[in-house]
Amino acid sequence: MTDSPEPIERSLFEAPPMAEQERMVEAILFASTEPVTVADLEQRLPHGCDPAEALVHLRKRYEGRGVHLVRVGDAHAFRTAPDLGHLMRKETVEQRKLSRAAIETLAIIAYHQPVTRTEIEEIRGVAVSRGTVDQLLELEWIRLGRRRMTPGRPVTFVVTEQFLDHFGLESARDLPGLKELRAAGLLDSRPLPGSPSRGEDEDEASVGQSELFED
Amino acid sequence: MTDSPEPIERSLFEAPPMAEQERMVEAILFASTEPVTVADLEQRLPHGCDPAEALVHLRKRYEGRGVHLVRVGDAHAFRTAPDLGHLMRKETVEQRKLSRAAIETLAIIAYHQPVTRTEIEEIRGVAVSRGTVDQLLELEWIRLGRRRMTPGRPVTFVVTEQFLDHFGLESARDLPGLKELRAAGLLDSRPLPGSPSRGEDEDEASVGQSELFED
């Protein structure tokens, strides 16, 4: 290959050496405010780069270090090595637990997504305050999903990648199912005999995640 | 040394190996956007650790990488390598355009600190508007220093660690051309001949940057 006629070939030829690509990916992942996908990297690196390969090198380089390169959904990000989490505790002094209402709402969204506010209220048996939903939105643990194609076209809520990130889940499918909850003793109360069946409304609510409970 | 009677000796003995300390420092610095001081590191690392040494190792490890370990005053931080700035268009924060007055005022404060508003006005030959100072305060590039021990006890201004961080300076000594300006006498506070001498106050004025040259 002496003089390539194709400009695309030329720029491929000109891609920076892999060590340089690795530096670039390192800098981008470091500075990015959210996990970065390979497609995203491809767009931002000079033409002809191979971010997937650079990521492999980079991941290896950070193995055993204080910071790891981890996958978050389709994307990649640096994270403190899990065994060093205790060092971060100093900053989390003012940690506040989520209110019971918030964590329950979050759990329902995670297990039943996409789910409407009405459905959440049906499951919790109490009204969901605006503040609770706003807090979860603000934490970026939930976001608005598609509107339901039913009268009123209510909005639905789904959990976000940040949610998965925070709870160390690769996907919402990794949430333990009801059977496992029961096995873990977290769901020991049996339904009261003769309590009204929840009927269709439950079916509707659990459409999104129903497959979680099938195994 | 089998069974040390001194508890402090024991905990020194128990400090994790340097490689582990390096990982810990790496994790803490990586996790923070703000530079972290050595004192802070000392507090967060297990007793007996030597963060200063760990920092030396760490700095070396990141030489030539996409991310560097930099010093900012008494603190340290990871920052992306400046030569990769072009890849970061997405991360670039829209910087508020500083007025010429603001830039000059900032430089005067940096090179003459601690400096009073009157002194800034003497140097620039015009009044310093409140908005200019407010803007710099708001950016957290300057802050109030000690009051001058002269009649009226005027406040002084000094630059902050954020200023050093923003301009990639290890310390105020590293301001470009500082030594030359000093040698040329251009950082002296020279009153107009015949005007009432400013006495001690003048001595105090030059303490800030003059002490930088005492070594």
Next chain:
Amino acid sequence: MSDDWTAVERLPPADRLAAEALIIDVDGFEGPLDLLLTLSRTQKVDLRRISILQLADQYLGFITRAHALRIELAADYLVMAAWLAFLKSRLLLPPEPGEDGPTAEELAAHLAFQLERLEAMREAAARLMARDQLGRDFFARGLPEDVALNRKVTYSATLLDLMRAYARTRTKDEFRPFVMDRDHVFTMEQALDRMRGLIGYAGDWAELTSFLPEGWDGNPMRRRSSTAAHFAAVLELAKRGQVELRQGETFAPIQLRRKDP
């Protein structure tokens, strides 16, 4: 006026042109010192060797031109002009014997120092702004895991919390504990609705207990609930100015009557 003009004419042509160009831009100057610094550049010498006398001429020429063009100049420009005129005369005349104060040379040297210092600061500012800058050329961690953005984590929950919460919601609605109790609860809203209808007839003082609904005075739980609800309701009505309340002494019966508008 013609004298002023000749003063300007006496300037070397290059300076005069420069001074004229400057006048157009008078708003672009940050005060007299800035203007002097710009004028001094036309001398094309090291600021330490600048001729203050020549600079004073240039400045005074500028002021004169501005006057002629009826350009409003800020007071400090005129103050500087007066001072420079004074300095010029002192520089040209031999010092009066026995005169106190600084010499004209000292004053001129100070002005030169001020100009040099201002220029030095301008250069320093330019060099500072030319440095690599955070957020433009180099960057901090975008996804910090502590303090700053740890706000996210400040409201934290573990996976276990999440599972427990979910387990709670899946078991809770089977009990529906409050549904059973509803029979014995009289709400304030209900009481308020009732009272609104009744006070119209209560022209004279009447005891609160006499307003309790039928069937709510036997069962102690129901009596307590309805009494509390009605008490809260009349407080609300009193607040709105619709009833008056009184109580003879502690624990005495509470009485109310309609308040006439």
